[in-house]
Structure formats: structure tokens, C-alpha cells
Amino acid sequence: MTQSKRETERKYEPSSSGADGLPDLTGVGPVTSVTAAGPEVLDAVYHDTADLRLAGTSATLRRRTGGSDAGWHLKLPLAGDSREEVWAALSDDVPEALRELVLSRTRGAELRPVVRIRSVRSVRHLRDTEGRVLAVLSLDEVRADSLLAGGGRAEWSELEVELADGAHAGLLDTVERKLRKKGITRSDSPSKLVRALRDTGASREAGHSRQAPGEVVPGSPGAYVLAYLREQAGILVTLDPAVRRGQPDGVHKMRVTCRRLRSCLRSYRSVLDRRITDPLRAELRWLAGELGVERDQEVLRDRIGGAVVELPDDLVLGPVAARLRVWGVSHGDESRTRTREALASARYLRLLDALDELVRQPPLRAGAAGKTARVMAKAVLKEYDRLTGRMGHALEQPPEQSRDAALHQARKAAKKVRYAAEVARPALGKPVARLGKRAKAVQKVLGGHQDAVVAQDTLRELAVAAHSAGETAFTWGLLHGQERAAARARREELPSVWRAASDPALRAALRH
Known part of the structure; x- marks a missing residue:
């Protein structure tokens, strides 16, 4: 069994070591009081492949004892300062559920202990006027021991601010401004593991097995x-x-x-x-x-x-x-x-x-x-020409199944234009972005049409099943009629959307 939560935190270099390194944040933003908790003694063994595939994708897997959440922790990167933490109960081996969640990163390579990190943690709870915890401020005295060949030991102090569930993310910025005034700066390591691997030399040893990327001209x-x-x-x-x-x-x-x-x-x-x-x-x-x-x-x-x-x-x-x-x-x-x-x-x-x-x-x-502009514009225009051909063919078809199939093919072509434009956008800028936006509009209309067509088939199957079971098929037939009307509405909308997407000025802008 696993449990999951979102973790949002920032790490800092403290101005001094020991519990005195915890700054007083009373009165900072909505923080009206600060209460002490702990200390905690944490002992974590981090697991990774021999060539550190998890660390290379900003994921961490550890077995930790001590603290209120002892167990296995898998942390997966999210946007900004957030990560998803998946927890599993303590066991001797990596839980199968967590092993499965990292399979796309490990590709089945063996997971083994790579670093042991022991921390003595001093904790402060930042509370609002009603006593609710807004964030947790902690100071860790850390000792890391590499478990890989050639690795050593490293020690450091680390300050961390973690948002409580439901707290506004803007509190981190407010707290950081106060910390900067006290001379406390952000850490250059996003996690303890990254710093441990770097400072113990383990990452350099594991890095020898990695291939250098192929050379391309910037x-x-x-x-x-x-x-x-x-x-x-x-x-x-x-x-x-x-x-x-x-x-x-x-x-x-x-x-x-x-x-x-x-x-x-x-x-x-x-x-x-x-x-x-x-x-x-x-x-x-x-x-x-x-x-x-x-x-x-x-x-x-x-x-x-x-x-x-x-x-x-x-x-x-x-x-x-x-x-x-x-x-x-x-x-x-x-x-x-x-x-x-x-x-x-x-x-x-x-x-x-x-x-x-x-x-x-x-x-x-x-x-x-x-030549970048020529090569990339040519690729986009080739897909655009294919879309033009498929749209012309689809719009000429009679209102039967053949037209539905032709419109579906045109939808696929519109996606290809959109994605080709995405690749080229950093190089070609606004002209290709406009073309991609118009192609997306065509794709959206055609997608609505295709969804309505597929839904009709399913509703007919449900109606037949209901009738065979002696039930009334009235509601299924009513819904089928609604989907037919939705498909017709998308077909009626399509010509005007396509006229905008087939504007000759879009092509001309890419050619220059």
C-alpha cells in the first residue's frame, strides 16, 4: 500500500550551524507565532542504479527511519519547488509498487544503496493567528557517506522551508525575502542526495559510464x-x-x-x-x-x-x-x-x-x-500542403461515412502541422506560431466532429443491448440524435475555420 502527497519546499545555506541557525520568522507575512518541535534523528539510505538513473532524472528513492513518516519515500519532480512524494511502509527491500513507479527511469536495472544520509533536525512550526501550521522551518546537521566505490564522506548544514498542506505558495517568497535580509541564500543543490553525491565524489565515479551526447551545431x-x-x-x-x-x-x-x-x-x-x-x-x-x-x-x-x-x-x-x-x-x-x-x-x-x-x-x-529558416519552414509547409489536400478532399465528399473518414484523416494532418510548428517555433517565431494556432483551431473542430461520430456508434450499441434486454431504447436514441446534431454543427463550422487557416498570408510569412 502506498500514499501520496505534494511536497513544496526550498533549501537554504544557513548563516550558522546548530539550533541557533534557525532564524526567528515571527511576524513575517501571515506568520504570527513560531513553536518548537523535535529534535529528530533521521537515518536514510538512498537507492539508485549503479549509473544513478534516478538522480539523473531528479527523482529520489530512500528508506528512512526516524521522524513521523518512517518508511520508503519516492520523490518525483513536479513544476517549480514541488515534488510528489509517494510513501510505502518500511521493509527490507524496495517495495514492488515503488519499483514499478521508477521502471521508466531504471529500465529494469538493479536498485542498490548508493548513499547513507544521517541528519539531526531542529524544527520550528510557523503558525497563523488561529494556530494553524503554515510551514515548517527546519535546520539539518547532515552527514553523508557514499556507498559506491571511490566515494567518501561529506558534512554540511541545511535550512529548509516546507509549506504545510493548504498553505498559499506565496508564503515561500515572503519567507525568502526575510531570509535574504539575514544573509541566508538559496542552496545550489535541489536535494540532499544531489549534494551528497557531489560532495562525496560518488556522482563523478558513476558518471564514467555515461555516453556523451552527439555533437550538433548550436x-x-x-x-x-x-x-x-x-x-x-x-x-x-x-x-x-x-x-x-x-x-x-x-x-x-x-x-x-x-x-x-x-x-x-x-x-x-x-x-x-x-x-x-x-x-x-x-x-x-x-x-x-x-x-x-x-x-x-x-x-x-x-x-x-x-x-x-x-x-x-x-x-x-x-x-x-x-x-x-x-x-x-x-x-x-x-x-x-x-x-x-x-x-x-x-x-x-x-x-x-x-x-x-x-x-x-x-x-x-x-x-x-x-540553413535553419529554410529547412524548418520547408518541413512545416510540407505538412501544411498535405493538410490542404486532405481538407479539399474531405469537403468534397458526400454526407456519408466516406466524409467522416476523410475528415478524420484531415484531423490527423492538422495535428502534424501543429506539432511541426511546435518544433520550429523557437527558430521561426511568430509566423510559425500563428500557423500552428490556426491548425490547432482546425484540429479542435475536427476533433469535436470525430468524438460525435464515435459516440454515435457506441450509443447505437447501447440501444441495441437495451432493446435485446427488453428495456426501452428511447434515451439512447435521443442521445444518438444529439450526437448527430453535434457532428453536423462541427461540419457547418469547419469551412470558416479552414478559411482562416488557409490564409495565403500564413504561407507567405513562412517563406520569408
């Missing part, structure tokens, strides 16, 4: 493409724990990341050799497909369930909610299992390794060192 097309790929590959790894734990929108975000990676590799074939990237695109398509089963189920469940809730009670006839719930559970369990099996597979880990290898040793082509 400001070149290759540099921009690789920066985008590196960012998206990192996002894929970061999203993995959220998807495994079924967190809201995790599957959707990971699926979109796969699409961004695939699109970049396709659009910028003049930069990277497709003999290497095409097999990688195929694997990304596989992963997106596995995730898509669960994501499509989520979209349908929320869309149909929301539509049922909005209906007047007198139009909901029969056991509609019960049938929808059974449908959701049966399809949801199957799709969830498929996602988990994909993430547990060796194929998935090989894909992550291949992405790492791509950005470390990129298969550069001549276009990687070409």
Missing part, C-alpha cells in the same frame, strides 16, 4: 529538432508513474507525447535519417495505440455520462445509469489492463532506450546543418 535545424525530441522523451518518462497509478489525464498526456515524437520524426526527415527513425516511429505508434484504447474509453464515458446527466429526468427512461455503469466497468477494466501490460513489457523499455540513444547519438543528415 542554432542549427539539428539542434532545434533534438531539443524538442529530448524534451518530449523526458516528458514520456515523467508521465509514466502517473499513468501506472491511473491519475487523471495521465494516459491522454502520454498518448499526445507519443504523437508529438512521431510527428517530429516524420516532419523532419531531412534532419534525421529515416532508416533509424522509421522503426522508432512504428514503436511509438504501437504505444499510442495501446494507450488509445483506455483514452478513447475515458472520452466516451465522460461524454455520454455527461450527456445523460444533462437530460431532464422525464427523458431518462429505463435503467440508463446502470447500463452505462456496467458498460463503463467492463470496457474500462479491459482497456486499463491493456495499458498496464504495455508499460510492463520489454518492448516498452526498449522503446525508451531507443529514444535515449537517438538523442545521444543522433543519425544526422545534411539538413541538420543546413
Whole structure:
């Protein structure tokens, strides 16, 4: 069993050691009183792979005794000063649940003790007028011992300010201004582990096994493409724990990341050799497909369930909610299992390794060192021309299934324009940003149309099942009609949105 919480904190270099190093923060912002707690004696053994893969992605895994939360702690980076902390009960070995959550980072490599950190902690609680704890101020006297070959020992003092649950994040800024006036500055190490590895020399020893990244010319097309790929590959790894734990929108975000990676590799074939990237695109398509089963189920469940809730009670006839719930559970369990099996597979880990290898040793082509504006604009315009062709074809189709299929293909092309523009935006600026924004608008309309088309198919299945069970299918038919109307409305909206996206001035701006 695991528990999770959001941790928001900042670390500082104290002006002096010992309990006297804790500054008095009474009267700072909403802090009206400060109370003492502790001291605490903490003993933590940090685990990582031999080449420090967790530390390399700003994650930490430790087994700690002492304090009020003894146990295993996995900390995963979030935005700004925050991290997610996942707690598991004390055990001799790394809990399987935590081992699974770091799999995208470790790739199955053995987790072993790398550093032991012992701290004596003095604690102060910063309270408001009603006595509620707003933040915890602590001073740690730290001793770190490397457990890797060639590592040594390091000692230091560390001041930490951690927000309490529900406290306003602005309190950290208020406290920091006071600390700066007292000559207390932010630490250059985001965590104890980072400092311990650096000061004991362990990170230098482990770093010998790492490969240097492939060389690219700064400001070149290759540099921009690789920066985008590196960012998206990192996002894929970061999203993995959220998807495994079924967190809201995790599957959707990971699926979109796969699409961004695939699109970049396709659009910028003049930069990277497709003999290497095409097999990688195929694997990304596989992963997106596995995730898509669960994501499509989520979209349908929320869309149909929301539509049922909005209906007047007198139009909901029969056991509609019960049938929808059974449908959701049966399809949801199957799709969830498929996602988990994909993430547990060796194929998935090989894909992550291949992405790492791509950005470390990129298969550069001549276009990687070409004129940046020309190479990147050409790639974007090529996708734009493909979208133009597909939109023209779709708008000419009769109002039958063939048109729905053609509009779906146009939607895919609009995504490719948008993602190609994302890659080029740091290099080409506002002109490509405008084109990407227009392509996104087209994608949104076409996405609404596709969702309505898919929902119609599902509602028909539910109506048939209800009729076969002797239930009235009235409500399902009513919802089906609403989705037909929604699809028609999106088709009627599309021509004006497409006219804005096909403005010749957008193309002309990219060509200059």
C-alpha cells in the first residue's frame, strides 16, 4: 500500500550551524507565532542504479527511519519547488509498487544503496493567528557517506522551508525575502542526495559510464529538432508513474507525447535519417495505440455520462445509469489492463532506450546543418500542403461515412502541422506560431466532429443491448440524435475555420 502527497519546499545555506541557525520568522507575512518541535534523528539510505538513473532524472528513492513518516519515500519532480512524494511502509527491500513507479527511469536495472544520509533536525512550526501550521522551518546537521566505490564522506548544514498542506505558495517568497535580509541564500543543490553525491565524489565515479551526447551545431535545424525530441522523451518518462497509478489525464498526456515524437520524426526527415527513425516511429505508434484504447474509453464515458446527466429526468427512461455503469466497468477494466501490460513489457523499455540513444547519438543528415529558416519552414509547409489536400478532399465528399473518414484523416494532418510548428517555433517565431494556432483551431473542430461520430456508434450499441434486454431504447436514441446534431454543427463550422487557416498570408510569412 502506498500514499501520496505534494511536497513544496526550498533549501537554504544557513548563516550558522546548530539550533541557533534557525532564524526567528515571527511576524513575517501571515506568520504570527513560531513553536518548537523535535529534535529528530533521521537515518536514510538512498537507492539508485549503479549509473544513478534516478538522480539523473531528479527523482529520489530512500528508506528512512526516524521522524513521523518512517518508511520508503519516492520523490518525483513536479513544476517549480514541488515534488510528489509517494510513501510505502518500511521493509527490507524496495517495495514492488515503488519499483514499478521508477521502471521508466531504471529500465529494469538493479536498485542498490548508493548513499547513507544521517541528519539531526531542529524544527520550528510557523503558525497563523488561529494556530494553524503554515510551514515548517527546519535546520539539518547532515552527514553523508557514499556507498559506491571511490566515494567518501561529506558534512554540511541545511535550512529548509516546507509549506504545510493548504498553505498559499506565496508564503515561500515572503519567507525568502526575510531570509535574504539575514544573509541566508538559496542552496545550489535541489536535494540532499544531489549534494551528497557531489560532495562525496560518488556522482563523478558513476558518471564514467555515461555516453556523451552527439555533437550538433548550436542554432542549427539539428539542434532545434533534438531539443524538442529530448524534451518530449523526458516528458514520456515523467508521465509514466502517473499513468501506472491511473491519475487523471495521465494516459491522454502520454498518448499526445507519443504523437508529438512521431510527428517530429516524420516532419523532419531531412534532419534525421529515416532508416533509424522509421522503426522508432512504428514503436511509438504501437504505444499510442495501446494507450488509445483506455483514452478513447475515458472520452466516451465522460461524454455520454455527461450527456445523460444533462437530460431532464422525464427523458431518462429505463435503467440508463446502470447500463452505462456496467458498460463503463467492463470496457474500462479491459482497456486499463491493456495499458498496464504495455508499460510492463520489454518492448516498452526498449522503446525508451531507443529514444535515449537517438538523442545521444543522433543519425544526422545534411539538413541538420543546413540553413535553419529554410529547412524548418520547408518541413512545416510540407505538412501544411498535405493538410490542404486532405481538407479539399474531405469537403468534397458526400454526407456519408466516406466524409467522416476523410475528415478524420484531415484531423490527423492538422495535428502534424501543429506539432511541426511546435518544433520550429523557437527558430521561426511568430509566423510559425500563428500557423500552428490556426491548425490547432482546425484540429479542435475536427476533433469535436470525430468524438460525435464515435459516440454515435457506441450509443447505437447501447440501444441495441437495451432493446435485446427488453428495456426501452428511447434515451439512447435521443442521445444518438444529439450526437448527430453535434457532428453536423462541427461540419457547418469547419469551412470558416479552414478559411482562416488557409490564409495565403500564413504561407507567405513562412517563406520569408
